[in-house]
Amino acid sequence: MHAEIIAVGSELLLGQIVNTNAQFMSKVLADMGINVFFHTVVGDNAARLKAAIEIAENRADMIIFSGGLGPTKDDLTKETIAAHLNRKLITDVRAMESIEAYFNRVGRTMSENNRKQALVIEGSEVLPNDHGMAPGMIIPVKNHIYMLFPGPPKEMEPMFLTYARPSIMNKLQVQEKIISRVLRFFGIGESQLETEIDDLIVGQTNPTIAPLAGDGEVTLRITAKHQSEGAAKELIDYTERLILNRVGEYFYGYDETSLMSELSKLLKEKQLTIAAAESLTGGMFEKELTSIPGAGSLLMGGVVCYHPKVKQNVLHVKEETIAQHGVVSAECAKELAENVASLMHADIGISFTGVAGPEELEGKPAGTVFIGIKIKDQPTKVEELKLGGNRTSIRIRTVQHGCNYLLKSI
Amino acid sequence: MHAEIIAVGSELLLGQIVNTNAQFMSKVLADMGINVFFHTVVGDNAARLKAAIEIAENRADMIIFSGGLGPTKDDLTKETIAAHLNRKLITDVRAMESIEAYFNRVGRTMSENNRKQALVIEGSEVLPNDHGMAPGMIIPVKNHIYMLFPGPPKEMEPMFLTYARPSIMNKLQVQEKIISRVLRFFGIGESQLETEIDDLIVGQTNPTIAPLAGDGEVTLRITAKHQSEGAAKELIDYTERLILNRVGEYFYGYDETSLMSELSKLLKEKQLTIAAAESLTGGMFEKELTSIPGAGSLLMGGVVCYHPKVKQNVLHVKEETIAQHGVVSAECAKELAENVASLMHADIGISFTGVAGPEELEGKPAGTVFIGIKIKDQPTKVEELKLGGNRTSIRIRTVQHGCNYLLKSI
Numbered sequence: 001m002h003a004e005i006i007a008v009g010s011e012l013l014l015g016q017i018v019n020t021n022a023q024f025m026s027k028v029l030a031d032m033g034i035n036v037f038f039h040t041v042v043g044d045n046a047a048r049l050k051a052a053i054e055i056a057e058n059r060a061d062m063i064i065f066s067g068g069l070g071p072t073k074d075d076l077t078k079e080t081i082a083a084h085l086n087r088k089l090i091t092d093v094r095a096m097e098s099i100e101a102y103f104n105r106v107g108r109t110m111s112e113n114n115r116k117q118a119l120v121i122e123g124s125e126v127l128p129n130d131h132g133m134a135p136g137m138i139i140p141v142k143n144h145i146y147m148l149f150p151g152p153p154k155e156m157e158p159m160f161l162t163y164a165r166p167s168i169m170n171k172l173q174v175q176e177k178i179i180s181r182v183l184r185f186f187g188i189g190e191s192q193l194e195t196e197i198d199d200l201i202v203g204q205t206n207p208t209i210a211p212l213a214g215d216g217e218v219t220l221r222i223t224a225k226h227q228s229e230g231a232a233k234e235l236i237d238y239t240e241r242l243i244l245n246r247v248g249e250y251f252y253g254y255d256e257t258s259l260m261s262e263l264s265k266l267l268k269e270k271q272l273t274i275a276a277a278e279s280l281t282g283g284m285f286e287k288e289l290t291s292i293p294g295a296g297s298l299l300m301g302g303v304v305c306y307h308p309k310v311k312q313n314v315l316h317v318k319e320e321t322i323a324q325h326g327v328v329s330a331e332c333a334k335e336l337a338e339n340v341a342s343l344m345h346a347d348i349g350i351s352f353t354g355v356a357g358p359e360e361l362e363g364k365p366a367g368t369v370f371i372g373i374k375i376k377d378q379p380t381k382v383e384e385l386k387l388g389g390n391r392t393s394i395r396i397r398t399v400q401h402g403c404n405y406l407l408k409s410i
Numbered sequence: 411m412h413a414e415i416i417a418v419g420s421e422l423l424l425g426q427i428v429n430t431n432a433q434f435m436s437k438v439l440a441d442m443g444i445n446v447f448f449h450t451v452v453g454d455n456a457a458r459l460k461a462a463i464e465i466a467e468n469r470a471d472m473i474i475f476s477g478g479l480g481p482t483k484d485d486l487t488k489e490t491i492a493a494h495l496n497r498k499l500i501t502d503v504r505a506m507e508s509i510e511a512y513f514n515r516v517g518r519t520m521s522e523n524n525r526k527q528a529l530v531i532e533g534s535e536v537l538p539n540d541h542g543m544a545p546g547m548i549i550p551v552k553n554h555i556y557m558l559f560p561g562p563p564k565e566m567e568p569m570f571l572t573y574a575r576p577s578i579m580n581k582l583q584v585q586e587k588i589i590s591r592v593l594r595f596f597g598i599g600e601s602q603l604e605t606e607i608d609d610l611i612v613g614q615t616n617p618t619i620a621p622l623a624g625d626g627e628v629t630l631r632i633t634a635k636h637q638s639e640g641a642a643k644e645l646i647d648y649t650e651r652l653i654l655n656r657v658g659e660y661f662y663g664y665d666e667t668s669l670m671s672e673l674s675k676l677l678k679e680k681q682l683t684i685a686a687a688e689s690l691t692g693g694m695f696e697k698e699l700t701s702i703p704g705a706g707s708l709l710m711g712g713v714v715c716y717h718p719k720v721k722q723n724v725l726h727v728k729e730e731t732i733a734q735h736g737v738v739s740a741e742c743a744k745e746l747a748e749n750v751a752s753l754m755h756a757d758i759g760i761s762f763t764g765v766a767g768p769e770e771l772e773g774k775p776a777g778t779v780f781i782g783i784k785i786k787d788q789p790t791k792v793e794e795l796k797l798g799g800n801r802t803s804i805r806i807r808t809v810q811h812g813c814n815y816l817l818k819s820i
């Protein structure tokens with residue numbers, strides 16, 4: 001079974017957006033053992049879309065479309081495919097109801113062009129859209145399976161996982177189980193990690209080990225195939241042990257987690273509350289923590305102390321500390337962590353002060369960062385970092401280091 | 411002149427990385443007035459790459475490749491193209507020197523496979539790689555121009571801008587100027603906006619008007635062609651006036667801006683300082699504001715008042731306000747905005763309190779949000795929102811509405 005992904009949208013060809021849909025679908029299909037041999041992007045143009053479909057039919061069994069299901073005149077994916085397959089478009093009653101319900105809920109009048117979104121190709125398996133209006137479709141025709149998804153990732157991704165994946169698995173009657181596990185590492189570079197386990201990567205065929213560098217972290221995906229799920233898991237367990245024997249000190253979690261999710265889990269488990277004083281990160285640590293549902297029981301709150309006066313007046317950093325050491329200093333980080341914990345009545349106080357750049361501050365270059373950590377009655381610790389990169393990556397790395405530092409300290 | 415971009419790499423088809431190269435190139439080409447009609451992604455496989463080249467030759471004049479120029483066995487882009495064009499690979503002396511110099515500089519021994527990177531297709535214009543080893547190539551053959559670039563974005567992007575773009579401009583002797591302007595709107599849906607200006611979109615060929623829905627906002631790209639740049643601008647100005655006559659109340663800015671950038675500009679212009687009290691947004695407003703360099707002169711700081719006690723103890727919301735109206739209330743938003751402004755000695759106080767979900771709070775459903783705004787001595791205003799979507803999008807929309815509300819209020 002070979003698949004091709006066709007993303008439809010002139011905004012992709014103009015470079016206004018990046019084709020994350022092809023990446024997402026490819027990843028899910030790879031995990032299902034389906035080979036993707038081509039991605040195509042084509043604009044909102046019926047003739048060129050039709051040409052792309054004909055090419056795909058010659059080189060793939062499964063043709064997956066994203067985009068062009070919306071209400072506007074540009075949106076012509078299903079119209080073009082219907083014409084190509086010589087099928088009618090019919091109104092899907094359930095989709096129409098859910099579109100009407102949406103407009104009722106938000107209290108807006110439905111403009112006429114929204115009705116178009118409830119049209120589906122005759123004979124489709126209709127995939128509900130739980131996060132938007134246009135439904136998806138699966139249409140098996142002779143030797144091909146055509147699948148249509150809306151373009152917005154927040155609609156396509158849950159639809160793909162919830163409705164399309166089980167339906168495909170079912171159609172293909174996948175026998176061999178393919179299981180993956182992702183190990184996540186922080187504080188080690190991709191090339192160093194790869195060097196440490198090079199012989200394992202080269203030597204293995206089942207499981208395979210695939211390294212990938214992400215934003216400040218490195219992951220290893222271990223994938224095993226076996227007719228028995230249990231046996232596949234055992235293969236993965238064994239390889240994981242080999243890997244962690246060598247680089248376990250940098251390991252922090254499995255699969256779709258993050259340093260912040262691990263921190264949130266750990267805080268919940270230990271029933272600890274936290275407060276943050278954020279200068280250069282400007283609220284990013286707390287924003288990330290509160291993006292996880294249920295953060296209310298962990299995070300008391302915090303102070304974004306961007307201006308030196310706020311450090312002094314609200315967080316009571318001593319005037320002489322700032323005069324003697326500056327705000328970019330271990331001393332300032334220490335007082336910020338201690339004082340925010342006591343101000344917010346939290347078990348843990350964490351502080352971030354430093355230079356996000358591009359300009360230097362107090363004679364210190366961009367990337368100079370101090371993180372203070374106060375945990376209950378333990379003596380306050382301060383970590384100094386020298387980070388590279390631009391303003392955005394310095395801020396992201398600072399938050400990641402703060403999480404990692406807490407994970408190792410609690 | 412029509413272009414097709416072919417990205418080569420199995421890691422793209424496995425979903426391990428996203429094809430940002432196609433986006434980058436498309437944007438630069440669009441600005442140069444070159445139409446991109448297709449993107450293709452193909453794996454590290456000579457036969458499939460050759461097939462993709464043949465398809466592209468039938469539908470594009472300019473075929474641009476990225477990836478597959480590295481030292482390993484997988485890397486076969488230039489080998490495949492050379493064979494297809496019936497040309498030899500020859501060592502480029504300058505590229506070889508720069509590879510040797512690189513290994514000398516980092517003090518590592520050059521492994522033999524690195525010599526492969528200095529090979530170029532005979533008759534190429536060689537593009538130096540200032541950030542890596544593999545050079546790029548431009549090869550005009552009969553009716554086609556073939557262009558090869560390395561895959562890593564940090565090598566490809568500067569090479570494209572520094573060496574390829576001037577060479578293409580020169581080859582094409584671009585006469586007609588193509589100018590675009592993006593208008594950004596907030597508070598109106600894509601389909602409503604399109605309904606309002608439907609006759610303009612359908613009727614226009616020069617300029618063209620292309621709508622695009624982004625994250626909570628809608629943009630219109632107006633593109634005009636003319637031999638005189640001034641005349642192209644006038645065409646755009648005229649169309650812009652037609653559009654803004656109808657939907658001007660939702661317009662907030664031009665081109666690559668954002669609500670937060672516009673707010674930051676406005677605050678700087680009016681020399682106003684700001685402070686924020688963030689409950690459901692958990693620091694997101696301040697994080698976004700401080701992502702813009704120079705925010706230090708605008709943002710005094712703020713309090714992330716996630717826990718009700720922090721609202722009371724740190725931001726002095728009256729106990730009876732919370733007892734009577736709850737924290738998800740206009741009354742609480744009002745006090746938060748007023749008190750954070752006075753605590754931080756800021757000209758403006760803004761507050762965000764509400765239900766991010768997924769659970770309801772105080773009997774109010776997810777998406778119930780109150781934004782308080784206190785500007786100097788003016789009476790405090792509170793806006794109530796009922797937002798749809800999940801936790802993440804509720805938080806993002808809340809911050810956007812806050813920015814928009816400030817933009818209209820200051």
